[in-house]
Amino acid sequence: MPAESTERVPRKRPDQTGGPGSSQPAEPRPHDPTDAAAPIPPAEDGTERAPNPAEPPGPTELAPPRGTGDILPPESWRRQAATRLAMDSFAIAGYAPIETPIFEHTEVFERGVGAGSEVVGKEMYTFPDRGGRSLTLRPELTAPVMRAVLGHNLHRARLPVKLAYAGPMFRQERPQKGRYRQFSQVGIEAIGSMSPAIDAEVIEVGDRYLREAGVEPTLLLNSIGHLDPGCRTGYLEHLTEYLVANQSSLAPVDIERISLNPLRTFDSKESRTIEVMRRAPLITDHLCDDCRSHFEAVQSHLMKLEVSYTLDPHLVRGLDYYTRTAFEFTAGGLGSQNAVGGGGRYDGLAESLGGQHLPGIGFALGLDRILLSGFGSKDQSGPVAAYVVAIGTAAVEQALAIATRLRAAGIGADLDFLDRSVKGQMKDAARSGCRWAVIVGDEEIARNNVTLKDLSTGEQETVAFAELVSRLEP
RNA sequence: GCGGCCGUAGCUCAGUAGGUAGAGCACCCGGUUGUGGUCCGGGAUGUCGCCGGUUCGAGUCCGGUCGGUCGCCCCA
Numbered sequence: 001m002p003a004e005s006t007e008r009v010p011r012k013r014p015d016q017t018g019g020p021g022s023s024q025p026a027e028p029r030p031h032d033p034t035d036a037a038a039p040i041p042p043a044e045d046g047t048e049r050a051p052n053p054a055e056p057p058g059p060t061e062l063a064p065p066r067g068t069g070d071i072l073p074p075e076s077w078r079r080q081a082a083t084r085l086a087m088d089s090f091a092i093a094g095y096a097p098i099e100t101p102i103f104e105h106t107e108v109f110e111r112g113v114g115a116g117s118e119v120v121g122k123e124m125y126t127f128p129d130r131g132g133r134s135l136t137l138r139p140e141l142t143a144p145v146m147r148a149v150l151g152h153n154l155h156r157a158r159l160p161v162k163l164a165y166a167g168p169m170f171r172q173e174r175p176q177k178g179r180y181r182q183f184s185q186v187g188i189e190a191i192g193s194m195s196p197a198i199d200a201e202v203i204e205v206g207d208r209y210l211r212e213a214g215v216e217p218t219l220l221l222n223s224i225g226h227l228d229p230g231c232r233t234g235y236l237e238h239l240t241e242y243l244v245a246n247q248s249s250l251a252p253v254d255i256e257r258i259s260l261n262p263l264r265t266f267d268s269k270e271s272r273t274i275e276v277m278r279r280a281p282l283i284t285d286h287l288c289d290d291c292r293s294h295f296e297a298v299q300s301h302l303m304k305l306e307v308s309y310t311l312d313p314h315l316v317r318g319l320d321y322y323t324r325t326a327f328e329f330t331a332g333g334l335g336s337q338n339a340v341g342g343g344g345r346y347d348g349l350a351e352s353l354g355g356q357h358l359p360g361i362g363f364a365l366g367l368d369r370i371l372l373s374g375f376g377s378k379d380q381s382g383p384v385a386a387y388v389v390a391i392g393t394a395a396v397e398q399a400l401a402i403a404t405r406l407r408a409a410g411i412g413a414d415l416d417f418l419d420r421s422v423k424g425q426m427k428d429a430a431r432s433g434c435r436w437a438v439i440v441g442d443e444e445i446a447r448n449n450v451t452l453k454d455l456s457t458g459e460q461e462t463v464a465f466a467e468l469v470s471r472l473e474p
Numbered sequence: 475g476c477g478g479c480c481g482u483a484g485c486u487c488a489g490u491a492g493g494u495a496g497a498g499c500a501c502c503c504g505g506u507u508g509u510g511g512u513c514c515g516g517g518a519u520g521u522c523g524c525c526g527g528u529u530c531g532a533g534u535c536c537g538g539u540c541g542g543u544c545g546c547c548c549c550a
Contacts, residue, residue, distance in 0.1 A: 063541075118548050122475080140550085169550075174475075176544060185550060253547080267548085317549095336545060366550030391508050426510040441508055455510065 067173075067181025075371075077382050079184075082213060082367060082375050083166045086186040089209045090164035093201065095188045098163040100144040106134040111352050112143025114320020123171040137170035140319070142346065142362055143353065145189050150355035159192035160360075166367070177335030178369050187343070189362035191350075196294050199325045199345060199361050200301030206341065206363045207307050210329060214376035215340060217329040219307065222315035223295035224263070225287045226323045226347065235286035236262055246276045266314040282313040291324055298325055321346040325361060331373040340373055341365030383433030384412025386472060389425045391441030402440060409469040413438075430455055436472060 064070060071079055087097060106126050113120050125137035138144055145163055148154070154161045166186040175181060188205060190198050203219070210217040225232035243250065243258045243265060251270030258265070266277055287295065302309055309327075317326050328342035343363025350358035386406055390399035399415045406413035414432055416425045429437045439451040450468055453460045463471050 066541080123548080171549080173548075174546090175542095176546095179549075183550060187550095264548095269546090319549095334550095337549070339550060341550060364550060369550060389509075422508050423506080423510075426508095428510085430510040437509075439509070443508085451509090453509070458509095458511085460509085 065181070067175040069180065069182075074382065078371060078375060079367065082370055083184075083186060085213060086209055086365070086367075087164060087166055089212060090186075090188050090205060093162075093205045095162045095164035095190075095205070098145060098148065098165055099167070100141065100148050100165070101138075102168070103135045103137050104144050104147070106136040108143050108147050108353065109136055109139060111354070112146065112321060112349055113140060114352075117320050119171065119319065123173055125170045125172055139169055139171045140364060141165055141167070141169065141185065141187060142189060142319075142321070142360075142364070143349065145362075146191065146346075146349050146355075146358075146360065147353055149191055150350060150353060150358070155192050155358055160198060161191040162188070163191070164188045176337075178337045178366070178372050180368060184367035185341075185364045186367055187341075187362060187364035189360055191360035191362075192358055194294075194347070194359050196297035197301055199294075199298045200305060200307070202343065202361050202363060203298075203302065203309075203327055204305050204307050206329060206343070206365065210331075210340065210365070210370070213370055215331050215370055215373045217331050217340060219309040220312040220315050220328045220330065221299070221302075221309040222284070222312050222326045223287060223291060223298075223324050224283055224316060224322060224326050224344075225291045228288060231286070231288035231291055232283065232323075235281065235283050238281045238286065239263070239283075242280050243276075249276050263316040266316050277314065284311075284313045294324055317342060317344055321349040321352065323347045327363070329363075329365065331369070333373040334369055335372075337369065339366070340369045384414045385434060386411060386413045386436040386438050387425075387429035387432055387434040388413060388415040389422065389429060389437050389439045390415070391422050391439065394442060394445055395440040398445075399440070402438070406438075406469065406472070409473075411469065411472050438468065 091097070106124070109120055109124065119139050124139055127135060129135050145165065149161055149163075164187070166184070168182050168184050170182055172181055173179060186209075188202060190202055203221075207217060207219060225235065227233055239262050240258060243254075243262055247255055247258070249272055250265070251268065251273045254265045254268050254270060254273045257268075263283075265273060266280075268274060268277065284295075299309075299311075312328075315326055315328060317328070322344040324345040324347065326342075326344035329340045330338045331340045332338070334340070341364055343361070345359065345361040347357075347359040349360060350356060386403075388399050388403045388406075390396040390402075403413040403415045414434065416428055418424075420428060426437060435454065435456055437453040437455055439453060441451075444450050444465075448466075449462050449464045451460060452463045452468070452471065
């Protein structure tokens with residue numbers, strides 16, 4: 001639970017190779033593109049130039065790109081456990097795993113997520129492929145999942161289509177605590193039902209997983225209606241009128257939002273705006289009858305499920321496709337971010353993607369944030385159980401075979417590969433985190449047994465080789 | 475995209491008024507020719523992120539650059 005240990009590994013850049021300080025300028029550097037044979041042409045306009053002669057890009061750059069990181073052990077065990085726990089607890093509610101491509105046609109996001117959103121507007125990793133098509137590294141997964149459902153006619157088979165996913169997403173923002181350019185999400189989507197009961201199920205599944213994971217989430221809930229003059233569309237007019245009338249009291253950034261996306265003024269952190277928004281008309285007071293009763297039904301289901309929530313009429317979400325139910329899970333330990341995840345209903349998404357009307361609801365949780373927010377695991381994956389210590393030529397020749405036999409019986413085993421002394425092997429065994437040292441030498445081989453040492457207590461016993469597996473079984 | 479702070483050994487960090495680098499932990503060897511984690515003795519380690527400037531001399535001052543980190547915007 002020490003949140004500190006969840007950090008991705010800081011990237012250092014060991015740029016030793018061929019620095020100008022290098023006393024042998026002619027020293028061969030096999031893959032160095034800046035090698036003498038191909039001098040860098042000078043820039044035409046002296047402005048932006050030769051990055052840094054001391055740090056040529058390429059093989060000498062051992063640091064991953066900004067905002068990405070290598071997940072090393074032991075942190076990698078925690079992540080894997082968190083992901084496994086998520087997929088298991090989604091599966092138990094009937095959500096089957098789905099995998100979609102890491103990149104999609106850019107239109108999937110432009111049309112699905114919405115061109116007006118921040119995500120599509122300025123955070124996407126978009127690039128042309130060799131055929132000139134515009135592709136984008138996925139910034140979220142709801143739109144791709146809907147694309148896949150429509151593309152494979154999954155909704156023709158059984159409704160609702162219940163799917164779960166886990167994997168990396170990409171957004172080009174300035175990294176900070178809990179926010180990376182490549183980050184991981186786990187989530188579910190329930191497609192094809194308008195029932196408020198499924199809204200409650202989805203929310204409960206997310207809430208339960210977070211609690212099982214050791215995160216203590218706060219659930220914020222709201223309904224943002226649907227696009228209809230009698231509902232959100234009409235409300236937006238009221239809101240805009242109100243904002244315009246109070247324009248002089250708003251912060252400059254928020255004045256711009258009036259025309260772009262008036263709902264977002266509720267997200268403002270400017271104290272003057274917050275004061276104004278306190279008296280602003282609320283979406284929940286302007287819902288149409290259908291949306292209102294849907295919202296009430298969702299709440300009554302949640303109460304029956306004993307999922308506690310806080311109504312937040314100011315909660316709006318960043319992606320354009322949301323309708324009706326909107327929710328967010330927040331938690332501590334996340335620095336300046338406090339959202340571990342969020343989701344909502346998206347009844348218009350399928351049509352935006354060119355399909356038929358197909359309602360849906362889902363959520364995405366930030367795995368990195370779950371880890372930061374105190375993910376604790378009972379999962380014992382990690383070091384293997386036994387380390388084979390070999391003494392003498394005969395044993396050394398057999399060590400790998402002995403470890404292999406243990407493994408075949410389901411017992412994790414490791415051994416020395418550096419010709420270490422007995423002492424060195426014992427040390428390595430301790431360092432590996434194994435509980436048992438299985439010591440084999442000439443004496444043991446002669447008597448067909450092994451010396452088994454419990455590294456946690458230091459106690460030692462002799463065990464017949466035939467009994468070893470059953471002795472080590474948990 | 476914008477702003478603050480930071481960049482010295484594998485790790486955490488110290489470095490005094492500019493005078494050619496240090497601690498703890500980790501690591502290696504030995505005390506124990508078949509036994510780790512304790513103890514004792516010994517040992518190795520850095521082009522002080524990079525480029526350039528000031529200076530007789532720069533880890534230390536100045537500029538640039540790259541990177542990290544935290545925050546803003548926004549979001550997971």
